Structure formats: C-alpha cells, structure tokens
Amino acid sequence: MKPANAHLQLNKAHFPVTVLGPGQRIGLWLQGCSIGCKGCVSVDTWERDPQRTVAISSLLTWCKQVAGSGLDGVTISGGEPFDQPEGLxxxxxxLRLWRSxxxxxxxxxxxxxxxxxTLQQRHARLLALLDALIPEPFIDSQSGVLWRGSSNQPLVPLSPLGQQRxxxxxxxxLQEEDKRMQVAVEGGRVWMIGIPARGDMTRIEALCRSRGLTLEQVSWRR
Structure with a gap:
C-alpha cells in the first residue's frame, strides 16, 4: 500500500480527550478487534466494518484542524489497533512526520x-514508532489503575519522550480525582470516554432509566 492510498477502519475520533493519558489529547478508536475481552465496554468496536474505512491523509488533516496549538498527545485505542498493522x-x-x-x-x-x-516479537517496528504502550488483555476480575482497565496492564514508555511524560x-x-469519564455528544449520539469502574455503565444506565431516558445501542453489550 502506498502512503498516499493508506487507510484504516476507524470507529470514532475526538478532541479533546483528557482521561486517556496526560493533557489534552486526540483520541482515535480503530474498528475491529479479534480478541474480544470479557467485560469490554467497547463491544461496538469489535466487528470489522469496511464502511468505516477512512484515508489516513484525511484523518491527519482532521487532526491538524482540531488540535491547534493545544495538543499534548494522541491516544490510539479500539478495537485492537494492532489488528490493522499496515494502516497503523x-x-x-x-503523525510523527507532522510532529517533526x-x-x-x-x-x-x-x-x-x-x-x-507478542507485540515485541511480531510488531517491533510499530513499537519503535510509539512513545508509550498499554498492552495486555483486559481482565474483568482485576481492578483498574490509572488510564488502565485492569491492574495486569502495564504502562510501558518506549521513547525518550515517553520516559519524560x-x-x-x-x-x-489510582486517585479519586482520576476516576473521571468524559461525555461527548455528536450527531445525536452520546459517547462515554475513559476507563469506567466496575459496574459504572450499569449504574449509569439504571440512573438514566429512572429519569425516563432509555439508552439504545449501548457499546458495552452486543
């Protein structure tokens, strides 16, 4: 695939994201996941969907437009980003060329x-393009830590900038002030961004229902 024709499947993009890494960030959620961790709150990102294919050149243009001068980082999630290694x-x-x-x-x-x-063995060249990585499958029975859904997931700096940040x-x-979720509304859809505590989504759904609101097509159920 030539760079000018490069593409990937994207579930959503948002700015600013303030709960998935330090500072104000661009959040990119890729579409498609072959792992399917039990308890995942982003089940809507599992299935591959050709209709969600976007050109990387167009995505980069959007990033430049929304970021301005207040960009601290880019967080890539999913889905499973490494299921699209060429697009990733x-x-x-x-992103690195733009940054430079x-x-x-x-x-x-x-x-x-x-x-x-597994990532070190199969995707060392991709890791070399990152500043930090949060790997390992989500385990529903383990409590979360800062920016991570379960405590088995390490935060791995991969570059000098990654070490610094x-x-x-x-x-x-995990401090009390770190237990935050963002709410974004776009095109009639409500997005929850962040790492919820166990049972948070069920409680949110119940609270909405008690106030006469029904949540449809929620991301945490198939």
Whole structure:
C-alpha cells in the first residue's frame, strides 16, 4: 500500500480527550478487534466494518484542524489497533512526520489487548514508532489503575519522550480525582470516554432509566 492510498477502519475520533493519558489529547478508536475481552465496554468496536474505512491523509488533516496549538498527545485505542498493522504503521508515520515538521512535542500512546511479548516479537517496528504502550488483555476480575482497565496492564514508555511524560505514572495509584469519564455528544449520539469502574455503565444506565431516558445501542453489550 502506498502512503498516499493508506487507510484504516476507524470507529470514532475526538478532541479533546483528557482521561486517556496526560493533557489534552486526540483520541482515535480503530474498528475491529479479534480478541474480544470479557467485560469490554467497547463491544461496538469489535466487528470489522469496511464502511468505516477512512484515508489516513484525511484523518491527519482532521487532526491538524482540531488540535491547534493545544495538543499534548494522541491516544490510539479500539478495537485492537494492532489488528490493522499496515494502516497503523502509516498512521504513526504520518503523525510523527507532522510532529517533526511542525516542531510539536505531542506524544503517541497506544492501547493493545495483546501481550507485551507478542507485540515485541511480531510488531517491533510499530513499537519503535510509539512513545508509550498499554498492552495486555483486559481482565474483568482485576481492578483498574490509572488510564488502565485492569491492574495486569502495564504502562510501558518506549521513547525518550515517553520516559519524560510517563515514567512518573508507571506505578502511580489510582486517585479519586482520576476516576473521571468524559461525555461527548455528536450527531445525536452520546459517547462515554475513559476507563469506567466496575459496574459504572450499569449504574449509569439504571440512573438514566429512572429519569425516563432509555439508552439504545449501548457499546458495552452486543
């Protein structure tokens, strides 16, 4: 695939995201996940969907338009980003080129449900394009830590910038002020962004129902 024709399947994109990494960030959720962790709150991102295919050049243009000068980082999640390795590579290369040419210092953080060793063995070249990684499958029975859904998931700095931004958070406990979710409304849809505590989504659904609101096509159920 030539860079000019590079594409990937995208579930959604949002700015600013303030609950998935430090500072104000662009959030990109890729479409398609072959892992399917039990208890995942983003079940809507599991199925591959050709209708969600976007050109990376168009996605990069959108990133430049929304970010302005207030961009601290880009967080890539899903779905499973590493299920689209070629598209992910072109996206990361495009982001790094933009960062270099515009003399910006935003970091790139990526989530994955694959074990760290698997990613190191199969996708070392992709890891070299990241500043930080949160790998390992989500385990519903384990409590969450900062920016992570379960405590088995490490925060792995991968570059000097990643060390600078994330070293202090590798073993950071989850503080009360960190237990935040964002709500975004777009096109008649409500998005919850962040890492919910166990039972949060069920409680939110029950609260809405008690006030006469019905949530349809929720992302945490198939």
């Amino acid at each position: 590579r072109h996206l990361l290369q495009a 040419q515009a003399r910006l210092d935003f970091d790139i953080l990526c989530y994955s449900g694959y074990p760290l060793k 994330y070293a202090a958070f590798v073993c950071a406990p």
